[in-house]
Amino acid sequence: MKIALITGVTRREGLGFETAMQMVDLGYNVIISGRDFTKVRVLAGELNASGMELDVTSEESIKDAASYVRENYGKLDALINNAGGYYDAGAQPLEINIEFAKSAFETNLFGALRVIKAFMPLHEESGSARIVNVSSGAGSFSDPIFGLSNNQSIAPVYSMTKLALNGLTVKIAGQINHSKIKINSVCPGFVATYPGTAEWGARPVNEGASGIVWAATLPDDGPTGGFFRDGKVLQW
Ligand SMILES: NC(=O)c1ccc[n+]([C@@H]2O[C@H](COP(=O)([O-])OP(=O)(O)OC[C@H]3O[C@@H](n4cnc5c(N)ncnc54)[C@H](OP(=O)(O)O)[C@@H]3O)[C@@H](O)[C@H]2O)c1
Structure with a gap:
């Protein structure tokens, strides 16, 4: 059975939960994770998935999570780096708070990098793993x-972190292009994961998640190192 890990799944309304639901429906053995295990455990029960504590800013937490996956599953076929945030909608570049910006990069960029590095040996056990960086x-x-x-x-800080995440996708794709592992960035579009956003034009969560699932389940002749929404190329 194929094993999928999704980071940042602590809200039923979030993209991570919906993505997990769609992956379960496709027959994947899904592990959802988050830094608050109390929330993760409840959601895992609702999804018929497994739950795991994983804080993407903590090397120790990631190391423990990778050991858990190795001991229980021995491989990882799909990694969805969904954890993220720091949407500084009303901010302006010249007023950026540097500490806020550092925290945003720690989660949105380095969080994904840490998780990818820790789980790469388990992707190699899979042979045809897929990595999805949830970008914007x-x-x-x-x-x-x-x-x-x-x-x-x-939203200067948020935008810069996702720009950098897209760069990370390209760079890692270049390093692993000899393997069957594929890595892509996916923008889910503007998605109604928070109250009130549907009124601003955000689309249903299931639509945004389906583009993430598409990239997580690509066939062997699928793309790598790209940026997509709804399975279609987005220009950088
Ligand atoms: N909604 C949109 O329109 C939209 C558009 C483009 C891209 N995205 C991206 O989609 C992803 C999911 O967003 P969402 O809208 O579904 O919001 P969300 O439910 O708030 O998802 C973000 C998740 O990241 C988790 N997280 C934050 N810091 C973490 C850490 N250090 N370790 C592990 N998990 C951490 C949060 O957990 P806590 O509960 O612990 O904070 C939360 O579960 C994000 O990467 C976001 O940037 C969203």
Whole structure:
């Protein structure tokens, strides 16, 4: 059976929970994780999934999580780096609080990098693993609403972390291009994971999650090192 791990699953309304549900429906053995295990355990029970504590800013937590997966499953077929946040909607670049920015990069960029590094040996056991970095059009230049070219000053820290995450995707893809492991960035679109956002035009969570699931279940001739929404290429 194929094993999938999803980070940042502590809210029923979130993309991680919906992604987990879709992966369970596809027959994957899904491990959901988060830094608050009390919340993770409840959600895992609802999903018919396993639950694990995993704080993406903690090397120790990640090491323990990787040991747990090795001992219980021996491999990892899909890793979905969904943990993230720090959407500084009203902020302006010149007023960035550096400590806030450091924390955002610790989670959104280095969190994903730490998890990928720790689980790479388990991906190698899988042979055809898929890694998905949940990114955002805010980290692209091209997105017509949230992109850097069009919406230059809004949500500066969040946008920079996702821009960097997209860069990380490309760099890792280059290093592992000899293997069958694939890594891609996915923007779920503007998704209604918080109250009130549907009124601003956010789309249903299941639609955003399906593009993540697409990248997590790519066939062997699928793309790597790309940026996608709904299974279609997004320009950087
Ligand atoms: N919603 C959108 O429109 C949208 C659009 C583009 C991209 N995204 C991306 O999609 C992902 C999920 O977002 P969402 O909208 O579903 O919001 P969400 O439910 O708040 O998801 C973020 C998750 O990340 C977790 N997290 C934060 N810091 C963590 C850490 N150090 N270790 C482990 N987990 C941590 C949070 O857990 P806690 O409960 O512990 O804080 C939460 O479960 C994020 O990466 C976000 O940037 C969302």
